[in-house]
Amino acid sequence: MNTSRAVYVSTRQNSLENGSSINMSRLIAAQQETALAATRNKMRMINVSVYYGSFQALIDINLDVPEHRITAIIGPSGCGKSTLLRSLNRMNDLNPRARTVGKVLLDDRDIYAPGEDVVDVRRRVGMVFQRPNPFPKSIYDNVAYGPRLYGITSRRELDRIVETSLSRAALWDEVKDKLQQSALALSGGQQQRLCIARALAVEPEVILMDEPASALDPIATLKIEELMHDLAVTYTIVIVTHNMQQAARVSDYTAMMMLREGTRSGEVVEYGPTRQIFTAPRDRRTEDYITGRFG
Amino acid sequence: MTVVVRAQSRQRYLVRRITNTVMLGLTGLATVVAIIPLLWIVLYVLIQGGRFLSFDFFTKLPTPVGVPGGGVVNAIVGSAILVTLACIFSIPIGILAAIYASAHPNTRLGLSLRFATDVLSGIPSIVVGIFAYTVVVLPMHQFSALAGGVALSIIMLPTVTRTTEEMLKLVPNSLREASLSLGAPEWKTSLRVMLPAALEGVVTGIMLGIARVAGEAAPLMLTSFGNSFMNTDITHPIAALPQTIYIYAVAPYKDWHDKAWTTALVLMTLVLGLNITARLIIVWRRRKLGLG
Amino acid sequence: MSVRGQVQKRSLLRRRLGRITGHGDYPFNLIIAAAALLVVAIVIAIGYQLWSNSTLSRVAFGLKFLWTTTWDPVAQQFGALPFIMGTLQTSLLAVVLAVPISLGIAIFLAELAPEWLRMPLGFLVELLAAVPSVVYGLWGLYVFIPALVRPISVFLARYLGSIPLFAGPAYGPSRLAASLVLTIMIIPTISAVSRDVFLAVPRSQREASLALGATQWETIWQVLIPYGLSGILGAVILGLGRALGETMAVTMVIGNNLDLSLSALHPGYTMASVIVNEFTEATYPLYLSALIEIGLALFALTLLLNLFARLLVWNVARRVPQEARV
Numbered sequence: 001m002n003t004s005r006a007v008y009v010s011t012r013q014n015s016l017e018n019g020s021s022i023n024m025s026r027l028i029a030a031q032q033e034t035a036l037a038a039t040r041n042k043m044r045m046i047n048v049s050v051y052y053g054s055f056q057a058l059i060d061i062n063l064d065v066p067e068h069r070i071t072a073i074i075g076p077s078g079c080g081k082s083t084l085l086r087s088l089n090r091m092n093d094l095n096p097r098a099r100t101v102g103k104v105l106l107d108d109r110d111i112y113a114p115g116e117d118v119v120d121v122r123r124r125v126g127m128v129f130q131r132p133n134p135f136p137k138s139i140y141d142n143v144a145y146g147p148r149l150y151g152i153t154s155r156r157e158l159d160r161i162v163e164t165s166l167s168r169a170a171l172w173d174e175v176k177d178k179l180q181q182s183a184l185a186l187s188g189g190q191q192q193r194l195c196i197a198r199a200l201a202v203e204p205e206v207i208l209m210d211e212p213a214s215a216l217d218p219i220a221t222l223k224i225e226e227l228m229h230d231l232a233v234t235y236t237i238v239i240v241t242h243n244m245q246q247a248a249r250v251s252d253y254t255a256m257m258m259l260r261e262g263t264r265s266g267e268v269v270e271y272g273p274t275r276q277i278f279t280a281p282r283d284r285r286t287e288d289y290i291t292g293r294f295g
Numbered sequence: 296m297t298v299v300v301r302a303q304s305r306q307r308y309l310v311r312r313i314t315n316t317v318m319l320g321l322t323g324l325a326t327v328v329a330i331i332p333l334l335w336i337v338l339y340v341l342i343q344g345g346r347f348l349s350f351d352f353f354t355k356l357p358t359p360v361g362v363p364g365g366g367v368v369n370a371i372v373g374s375a376i377l378v379t380l381a382c383i384f385s386i387p388i389g390i391l392a393a394i395y396a397s398a399h400p401n402t403r404l405g406l407s408l409r410f411a412t413d414v415l416s417g418i419p420s421i422v423v424g425i426f427a428y429t430v431v432v433l434p435m436h437q438f439s440a441l442a443g444g445v446a447l448s449i450i451m452l453p454t455v456t457r458t459t460e461e462m463l464k465l466v467p468n469s470l471r472e473a474s475l476s477l478g479a480p481e482w483k484t485s486l487r488v489m490l491p492a493a494l495e496g497v498v499t500g501i502m503l504g505i506a507r508v509a510g511e512a513a514p515l516m517l518t519s520f521g522n523s524f525m526n527t528d529i530t531h532p533i534a535a536l537p538q539t540i541y542i543y544a545v546a547p548y549k550d551w552h553d554k555a556w557t558t559a560l561v562l563m564t565l566v567l568g569l570n571i572t573a574r575l576i577i578v579w580r581r582r583k584l585g586l587g
Numbered sequence: 588m589s590v591r592g593q594v595q596k597r598s599l600l601r602r603r604l605g606r607i608t609g610h611g612d613y614p615f616n617l618i619i620a621a622a623a624l625l626v627v628a629i630v631i632a633i634g635y636q637l638w639s640n641s642t643l644s645r646v647a648f649g650l651k652f653l654w655t656t657t658w659d660p661v662a663q664q665f666g667a668l669p670f671i672m673g674t675l676q677t678s679l680l681a682v683v684l685a686v687p688i689s690l691g692i693a694i695f696l697a698e699l700a701p702e703w704l705r706m707p708l709g710f711l712v713e714l715l716a717a718v719p720s721v722v723y724g725l726w727g728l729y730v731f732i733p734a735l736v737r738p739i740s741v742f743l744a745r746y747l748g749s750i751p752l753f754a755g756p757a758y759g760p761s762r763l764a765a766s767l768v769l770t771i772m773i774i775p776t777i778s779a780v781s782r783d784v785f786l787a788v789p790r791s792q793r794e795a796s797l798a799l800g801a802t803q804w805e806t807i808w809q810v811l812i813p814y815g816l817s818g819i820l821g822a823v824i825l826g827l828g829r830a831l832g833e834t835m836a837v838t839m840v841i842g843n844n845l846d847l848s849l850s851a852l853h854p855g856y857t858m859a860s861v862i863v864n865e866f867t868e869a870t871y872p873l874y875l876s877a878l879i880e881i882g883l884a885l886f887a888l889t890l891l892l893n894l895f896a897r898l899l900v901w902n903v904a905r906r907v908p909q910e911a912r913v
Binding site: 311312314315318319321322323324325326328329330332333335336339340387388389391392394395396398404405407408410411412413414415417418419420421422423424425426428429430449452456480481482485506507509510511512513516517520537538540541544545552555556559562563566567570571574578 | 612615616618619620621622623624625626627629630632633636637640687688689690691692694695696699700706708710711712713714715717718719720721722723724725726728729730731771774775778802803804805808825828831832833834835839859862863866867878879882885886889890892893897
Binding site: 089094096119120123126136137145146149 | 797810
């Protein structure tokens with residue numbers, strides 16, 4: 001377990017247990033410590049452009065996703081944040097007119113290389129969507145869906161996986177007595193955590209989250225944010241958010257995306273440790289966005 | 296922690312991918328399998344029916360058995376009369392009922408109407424034929440084109456009603472409100488604004504309805520009965536294209552089988568022609584309105 | 588003159604009349620209500636006529652009519668079982684054969700076919716429904732049976748003849764022929780409705796499944812089909828209803844024979860066929876009444892199926908899962 005993150009997690013834990021409000025500066029300091037501790041890149045985007053037919057949605061994206069860190073992608077709506085996120089697990093392939101140029105490396109292997117198994121990529125790079133989308137099945141069957149696909153049929157095995165995944169998603173205690181109930185009976189926040197558990201059940205290495213809390217109330221949002229920190233210990237997280245405060249609270253690294261002047265194509269204008277982006281942004285556009293001059 | 300990963304045997308992967316390809320391929324196969332009979336029938340009717348197609352076929356009456364030549368003009372005229380009768384009864388009633396349904400959807404009558412339309416569209420045409428027999432043929436003591444027209448109109452009614460209702464639903468409410476706010480009464484709004492706006496769709500619905508009843512033979516066997524001679528009196532039996540096909544087809548004479556194919560060609564051209572035209576109009580309309 | 592001037596010029600009587608009739612609304616509303624009432628009345632009238640015109644037969648044979656196998660116009664003994672059996676056999680077999688093919692088509696058109704192929708193919712499949720029943724019968728009798736059904740029947744009779752279902756001898760017209768023709772005829776119905784069902788499944792469900800690493804087929808089989816199950820069931824029932832009522836095509840290829848064996852290779856008789864065949868030959872009231880009673884049974888059967896299908900569709904409409912209740 002990463003020491004810096006452990007320090008961070010226990011710092012937060014202590015704050016909460018002592019009943020005092022979260023000490024922001026200690027938080028940010030711990031964050032920076034975490035961020036600066038060296039780690040390799042789990043994923044890298046190298047000169048990636050995405051086209052829908054002749055329309056270029058993303059221009060020359062270069063982005064690093066460090067392992068066991070939370071990387072946030074922020075920017076005004078419509079600048080291509082979701083497209084960027086979806087290029088990390090080849091979900092853009094679902095659109096027949098989509099074309100991805102450039103390299104997306106997962107553990108130094110290009111996931112777009114011909115011959116790469118897209119099914120395996122998607123298992124290793126999981127995704128949680130903006131609106132919770134549980135299947136109309138029981139809670140148990142939702143989480144067990146993935147493992148069953150991969151051939152796990154033993155009831156004991158599945159029970160264990162379901163419990164582990166739900167626990168990691170901080171949902172186990174709330175649903176352990178009603179696993180057979182329909183997933184649709186849960187509240188929005190619970191459904192989203194169920195979707196996270198479902199994604200965890202196939203043992204991904206990276207988890208992509210597309211505005212995971214935008215459809216939820218503030219309390220549910222907070223729970224999800226806490227969850228992200230816990231998850232980053234084991235996995236690598238990339239989140240897209242339009243909520244700057246959330247990005248500042250949650251992430252270690254931030255990428256600022258914007259539409260290129262005079263076009264409808266998105267590009268990354270700045271990327272760096274979150275603390276630096278929010279306190280000393282280098283690009284004028286980043287500064288404008290963060291200080292709310294537009295967006 | 297790596298249970299799932301370990302279970303990722305290369306073998307299982309391969310099985311999953313092969314299953315995927317095979318099953319998806321099967322769905323494509325299913326589509327082909329379904330289209331083959333269509334092509335088969337159309338081609339056969341074209342070729343077999345085309346052999347004896349001639350101008351005479353459209354203008355002459357049927358000849359007695361064994362005598363070559365002749366035509367089905369009585370059936371063509373008969374079908375035209377029957378379809379016209381069907382339209383006369385079903386179009387006004389269908390449209391008016393649909394206007395009611397779209398104006399008062401939640402009243403008891405409105406709900407009953409929707410239910411009744413559903414039921415009507417599911418009734419086998421032969422049963423409708425029995426009904427027409429009991430209410431027209433029996434009192435008149437004879438088979439007649441009128442009875443056939445009544446039967447066909449009942450079959451056509453749900454199509455007209457349903458299509459009109461759906462087309463009216465598609466007309467934006469703003470149109471209705473604009474008309475009402477100008478002081479037009481409801482009925483003028485319905486007839487002069489809403490209906491014309493929905494007209495194209497209603498017309499295509501009627502075309503599809505006509506295509507359907509033009510091809511119906513079963514109810515006619517009990518009502519209009521058929522006639523080897525020309526008849527334009529609706530109080531008497533009358534010939535019809537689908538019925539003529541049947542009579543020719545099940546007869547023990549070979550040359551009548553040939554005539555069955557040619558008659559089928561005439562009927563199919565009419566029915567498929569109407570269908571294709573109607574659907575093309577629907578697609579064209581959708582594209583025009585940008586509804587894709 | 589201004590519009591207001593024109594309006595005021597209208598005679599007092601006209602304006603009074605206008606107000607009473609709601610400016611024409613009142614009579615119009617009466618007319619459209621009458622039309623609606625007429626439609627409902629027609630349905631009721633059909634049921635009533637069938638009921639009252641079958642009284643003779645119902646009184647004479649009672650409920651036993653439905654399971655008596657004797658159909659003897661000469662001896663004036665009527666029982667509907669051979670026809671009920673024939674109808675159910677051919678229709679159910681047709682549904683069993685049509686469902687996988689129709690689902691395959693629906694899946695192909697909704698999920699797999701490239702954009703440009705979707706419309707033309709869907710169009711062609713729907714065109715199958717436009718071919719008149721008699722033409723199916725004509726083609727069935729003189730092309731389909733000799734080319735496909737007879738060889739299959741001969742094959743089945745030879746190798747599987749010990750099973751009652753496939754007992755020979757294999758004549759030309761048979762229940763199998765009728766089932767196969769019916770299959771073709773109901774495929775457009777089932778596949779069109781199923782395709783709509785698949786298209787209605789929210790994209791997010793597909794994405795959720797694919798993002799977990801499922802293959803496309805796994806997504807279709809384990810997520811889409813269960814999601815749309817009630818709708819698909821409704822489609823199947825609609826198809827079944829259509830098959831039950833098919834008359835001309837069936838009567839031309841089934842042989843119209845009172846054969847009571849279980850074999851699909853033998854000729855048979857259905858409710859719709861016997862009506863169309865013998866109605867105009869019914870020379871005395873009891874005969875006619877018996878035929879009309881069969882019509883009544885057919886009416887009741889399709890009515891029940893219709894109700895069932897509606898309930899299913901209602902069920903789907905209510906069950907649409909609410910996205911995150913925040």
